Amino acid sequence: AKKIHVFARPTSRYWERAAAMAEKMSHMTECQMILHEMDDHAALKDALEESTLLINATSVGMVPDVTGTVIPDKTLFHTVADVVYEPRETRLLREAREAGCPTFNGMYMLLHQGVKAFHIWTGLDMPVEIVREKYFK
Secondary structure, eight states: OOEEEEEEOTTSTTHHHHHHHHHHHHHHSSOEEEEEETTOHHHHHHHHHTOSEEEEOSSTTOTTOTTOOSOOOGGGOSEEEEOOOSSSSOHHHHHHHHTTOOEEOSHHHHHHHHHHHHHHHHSSOOOHHHHHHHHOO
16 A cells, blocks of 8 residues: 555544554555544545545444444445444445445454464464354355
């Protein structure tokens, strides 16, 4: 990636960490990382118009608040990834799919976090195909 736009709430306890990470990544790599305030709708619109992938890495849209979405303007979608895994199709993913965009949810992220944890705790390889077959239909 040449540029990554990160949107966060300036009141979040993670704002300073996000700002430091954006600065560090921009200096250490050839990728420009830009931090924006989540409520800056003009910056969000501009960032999405120049982007090919949107990743929601928040809990917005996850159980119990399944009606929430981080992108209220459906015309701005491209490929949309949502790391939320419950529900499997969030409002964000449903609206992006309905707009004709490719989408994917957080189930495989969750699976591969489990693979790593399983190995750490047991020293064994997790039977990924069995888990995928049983839970990822």
